[in-house]
Amino acid sequence: MKRQPTIEWQVCGVCNYDCSYCIQSKVYRTGHPSPEQVEQFLTFFAGLPKRFEIKMTGGEPFAFRGFMERIIPGLVERTPHTISVLTNLSAPLAIIERFAALTQGRLGVVSASLHLEFTSPEEFVAKACALREKMDPRAHLTINSVLVPGRLQRVLSAKQLLEQAGLTMFPQIMKADGGIASYSAEDQAIIKDLVGECPTPDRANMAPSYKGRQCYAGVDYFVLLQNGDGFSCRTARRYKQGFLGNVFAGTLTPWDAASPCPYEICPCTVPANRGMIEGIAKAQRRYEEPEQESQPAAPAAVVPLSRLRAGVMPS
Ligand code: SF4
Numbered sequence: 001m002k003r004q005p006t007i008e009w010q011v012c013g014v015c016n017y018d019c020s021y022c023i024q025s026k027v028y029r030t031g032h033p034s035p036e037q038v039e040q041f042l043t044f045f046a047g048l049p050k051r052f053e054i055k056m057t058g059g060e061p062f063a064f065r066g067f068m069e070r071i072i073p074g075l076v077e078r079t080p081h082t083i084s085v086l087t088n089l090s091a092p093l094a095i096i097e098r099f100a101a102l103t104q105g106r107l108g109v110v111s112a113s114l115h116l117e118f119t120s121p122e123e124f125v126a127k128a129c130a131l132r133e134k135m136d137p138r139a140h141l142t143i144n145s146v147l148v149p150g151r152l153q154r155v156l157s158a159k160q161l162l163e164q165a166g167l168t169m170f171p172q173i174m175k176a177d178g179g180i181a182s183y184s185a186e187d188q189a190i191i192k193d194l195v196g197e198c199p200t201p202d203r204a205n206m207a208p209s210y211k212g213r214q215c216y217a218g219v220d221y222f223v224l225l226q227n228g229d230g231f232s233c234r235t236a237r238r239y240k241q242g243f244l245g246n247v248f249a250g251t252l253t254p255w256d257a258a259s260p261c262p263y264e265i266c267p268c269t270v271p272a273n274r275g276m277i278e279g280i281a282k283a284q285r286r287y288e289e290p291e292q293e294s295q296p297a298a299p300a301a302v303v304p305l306s307r308l309r310a311g312v313m314p315s
């Protein structure tokens with residue numbers, strides 16, 4: 001199975017929103033690297049032996065001044081990597097348009113999060129459409145929204161508005177206490193409308209378990225924190241496992257081989273959609289280079305809706 005080597009880089013902790021369902025507690029939603037540390041990150045990325053997709057997250061990347069002033073220009077000038085970002089799309093339109101201009105020919109995925117506690121669907125859709133118009137035409141724009149129990153009618157309305165504008169919603173099951181939130185029967189019916197019967201990881205984030213499957217997290221995918229620490233995946237980090245070293249100390253070393261997933265939950269669809277997990281078909285994206293060889297795609301795994309009936313906690 002072809003994999004898209006990917007680094008998820010938490011460029012900063014700081015965020016201009018304060019969503020009640022944020023998986024990062026407020027005490028960690030602060031800070032950003034110094035200018036010297038940003039240069040160290042760029043040097044690290046420039047020295048990687050192959051082309052990665054660098055997916056930047058936060059906090060909110062655009063809330064850190066250095067993101068547009070140095071990180072984006074530095075990645076474009078000093079590295080060959082594909083640039084992706086997870087953003088709440090709250091930055092002024094002029095900044096978003098500058099981002100679109102700077103990343104022409106290099107942009108992979110823009111994951112724009114619709115946070116209904118802080119913006120209206122109308123305002124968000126207008127900005128997303130403006131971005132779509134200006135961004136690299138091969139890039140992939142996805143609109144995600146957290147499914148907060150008891151508040152799903154608003155998400156359903158927002159989905160309709162998005163679809164009228166030709167945008168697709170990527171619903172995300174809400175995570176809570178290391179597992180997933182519990183939903184009432186009424187919520188479950190709405191979720192079924194939102195995600196369909198058997199959503200694949202490029203249709204919705206249902207936070208499934210891939211326990212026991214061979215996974216290339218730590219090999220062709222890893223998570224990088226603003227303090228320079230690297231971990232094999234988000235769940236590993238949560239359990240203080242999968243430490244790969246530190247960029248600033250010059251010790252970050254990915255693993256050599258895949259290993260079976262030991263966890264009960266895979267909370268983020270990036271590893272699945274980048275082909276890291278045995279038996280899960282990689283999402284096809286236009287920004288990726290043409291495949292050298294054709295291989296049969298693995299059957300897409302499905303996540304049964306029964307998992308929503310109670311929060312599934314890691315053991
Ligand atoms: S925008 Fe994202 S990082 Fe910021 S508070 Fe909301 S969920 Fe958390």
Ligand code: SF4
Pocket residue numbers: 210211215216217232233234235236260261262263265266267271277
């Ligand atoms: S939680 Fe996901 S990314 Fe981490 S090892 Fe398991 S399958 Fe891989």
